[in-house]
Amino acid sequence: xxxxxxxxxxxxxxxxxxxxxxxxxxxxxxxxxxxxxxxxxxxxxxxxxxxxxxxxxxxxxxxxxxxxxxxxxxxxxxxxxxxxxxxxxxxxxxxxxxxxxxxxxxxxx
Amino acid sequence: xxxxxxxxxxxxxxxxxxxxxxxxxxxxxxxxxxxxxxxxxxxxxxxxxxxxxxxxxxxxxxxxxxxxxxxxxxxxxxxxxxxxxxxxxxxxxxxxxxxxxxxxxxxxxxxxx
Numbered sequence: 698x699x700x701x702x703x704x705x706x707x708x709x710x711x712x713x714x715x716x717x718x719x720x721x722x723x724x725x726x727x728x729x730x731x732x733x734x735x736x737x738x739x740x741x742x743x744x745x746x747x748x749x750x751x752x753x754x755x756x757x758x759x760x761x762x763x764x765x766x767x768x769x770x771x772x773x774x775x776x777x778x779x780x781x782x783x784x785x786x787x788x789x790x791x792x793x794x795x796x797x798x799x800x801x802x803x804x805x806x
Numbered sequence: 807x808x809x810x811x812x813x814x815x816x817x818x819x820x821x822x823x824x825x826x827x828x829x830x831x832x833x834x835x836x837x838x839x840x841x842x843x844x845x846x847x848x849x850x851x852x853x854x855x856x857x858x859x860x861x862x863x864x865x866x867x868x869x870x871x872x873x874x875x876x877x878x879x880x881x882x883x884x885x886x887x888x889x890x891x892x893x894x895x896x897x898x899x900x901x902x903x904x905x906x907x908x909x910x911x912x913x914x915x916x917x918x919x
Contacts, residue, residue, distance in 0.1 A: 705918050727904045729904075729905030729906075731907055739912070740896055740910035740911060740912050740913050741849065741896070741910050742910070743908070743909065746907055766911075782847070784849065786908075788905050792852060792903055792904055792905055793851065793854075793862055793864075794839075794850075794851040795851075796847050796850070796851075796910065798846075798847065799847060
């Protein structure tokens with residue numbers, strides 16, 4: 698099993714749709730979790746950290762399920778500008794950051 | 807006032823050459839990283855320094871040598887470049903080596919011909 702796994706997609710959704718991504722991780726000792734966004738030919742940019750209690754930032758909601766070892770990202774009311782690759786990052790007990798391969802999102806008019 | 811900067815942005819060179827990439831952060835962070843993103847877009851950590859000390863050294867050929875003159879700078883020197891070294895190299899920094907978020911530089915696109 699890979700350390701951090703994501704469905705590569707692409708997820709093709711219309712504007713205004715709600716879309717959710719999951720990311721599973723294998724190391725049960727993982728401590729920190731993040732979602733990043735990467736646009737084509739650009740650097741990854743932090744979207745949000747994922748807290749045990751879950752957290753929300755505008756249209757974005759992140760959740761952590763430690764029992765099933767996955768994190769999720771929910772995007773409500775999708776915009777064209779949300780089109781990007783979404784990367785999950787997991788930092789294990791040694792805090793080495795491991796990136797998933799990313800999930801591609803395409804929002805169309 | 808760029809937070810994490812890298813130079814050069816593009817690097818085209820021939821096999822067998824030696825090249826360096828420089829990274830600087832002005833965030834006051836203690837920890838810096840080098841990542842490689844290959845053609846399949848997989849982002850893999852190579853090295854990390856915490857306050858000038860090497861703390862992460864993943865399975866990377868020893869042709870790659872990082873150097874941190876101070877905690878705001880982390881350079882990457884690559885000897886005897888090979889075709890497979892072609893990739894985008896990202897520098898990043900975080901507050902420290904714990905579970906903090908990382909901030910990335912704009913990347914250096916290396917092409918080896």
